[in-house]
Amino acid sequence: MAYVGNGHVATVIFSDFIYMNGLYNGANGTSHRARIPSTHNWQFKLESLSSSLYSLDVASGVFTEKLENTQVRIERRIFASQEYTELLLAHVVITRLTSKGHPIIVPVEVNEQTTSIDFDLQVASRDDKHVLLSGTTREVENNLFQSNRLSLFMYYTPLPTNGFQLGAQETSRTYLFVTSLDTEQARAKRSFDYASNEREPDEIWSSHVSLWNQVWLNGRIEIRDDVELQRHMNSALYYILSSLPPLSTRSEHKQFYGLSPGSLSRGGRLGEDYGGHSFWDTETWMYPSILLFYPTLAKEILSYRIALRDAAMYNAELFGYVGWRYPWESARTGIDVTPDCCPEVRLYQMHITGDIAFAARQYIAGTRDQSWLKNEMGGDLIYETARFWASRAVYNSDRKQYEILTVLPPDEDAQPFKNNSVFTNAVASLSIQLADRISCITEKPVPQAWLDIANNLYFPFDNVTQIHLEYENFNPIVFVENATIKQADVVLLGFPLMWPMSKEVRRNDLLTYERMTRDDGPAMTWSMHAIGHLELKDFELAEELFRRSYETYVRPPFNVS
Incomplete structure (x- = not known):
């Protein structure tokens, strides 16, 4: 099924769960996206349907359900707001198809859930206008880098238990069902009140559509003479963008916590879409197209790695090295959350650190953003990943070259480890070279010993x-x-x-x-x-x-x- 998201919240349409960026439950290798009970998995109970249509408009980030019988037409639009990222919304229009003079009631199957295996939740307040569900995750990811369980505050509009109604003289009625989620209660309530009280439902929807249209005007891929491939291309880019922050939003900026190959809308079970973890797919496979069209979002991806630098330093020291060593799978804290089923990749697949450095290289090449290097720790990211590779290399006196031993290359069939992966050695060399090339800007001179390694690594x-x-x-x-x-x-x-x-x-x-x-x-x-x-x-x-x-x-x- 399709999904909607805005980089802060996302859900698979009609599924049982909503997910929030950075909200994980489970320790170490059991860490996964925390499952928030969905407020959008309810269904209309419309009898004698004459038509039903389900569509995803990637241009506007809106999923639409259209149902019709001889009496009434229902149009439900589900979207994760670009305007306020805390909001997941259902815009419902009920339209009469028969003559006036009698009321119409459309029953709804309510499936309200207020519990989750990943949270200790309670209904903090409830009336006919709102429900507040709040609580914390059950388990921290790692005691060294996460001192407290993560909070959740979710305000949502209660469903009409007596069904959707049109008065005897009404031709149509519009409803807006608002869900607002955040780790801070004030922020969740502010966005809920805005959508519920301060603007009309149609204004909320049209504002969201306008912001998505601006995203596509900012950049997209156009293909001639192949409509089907164009659809594939549009949907592929949409699904990545729906897991990234908006280009323009009225919400305050939040730390971004990674782009998982399974998207923000999945990852709540162990083994499902890597638990919502980020690894080399982020920088190697998804990041380049984002950088080309949306460089500010590419910087958000890199900001995730910079934010978790303390864990990266710890990861290097844990194995006797220095600098920043990034984990193969990363979630909330930056410690390695690769499941215990795969110890080889956790221990040896360290080309991820070079992949991240290469993404930084692409960002500098594409943007010439010197401010990022000097003021947003981009220079530190580049320097410290180079430092790691310099500490990881050893000199082979017989070969008279440097080597990087006991690593797992991108080819994961080469388990448990090999020496001198040609790809790993290449990204290591490029990492050190990059630190040297930007040193005139960062004022972080690269030792000659590092350059000797970069220029004299063994390549099989x-x-x-x-x-x-x-x-x-x-x-x-x-x-x-x-x-x-x-x-x-x-x-x-x-x-x-x-x-x-x-x-x-x-x-x-x-x-x-x-x-x-x-x-x-x-x-x-x-x-x-x-x-x-x-x-x-x-x-x-x-x-x-x-x-x-x-x-x-x-x-x-x-x-x-």
């Missing part, structure tokens, strides 16, 4: 076949015949890293690793191969791989992937 390469090796002692012949890799790894050197290499090596890497990549690997793999073949002007193969990257993952009718 086979001179006979002219390919980069995924890691030290990787045997491509054995792999092609007997094994597979999980996903794009070496091919990421060409894009997005733009690592220097000849066209011959680029082609060899693409063709070699295509043959050994397993069919059920992540979709992103084939988009990277498509880009590689576009570089080499293999347009037919590029199109085939591009289609492969999304067609089997898009689920109609709302193009949820």
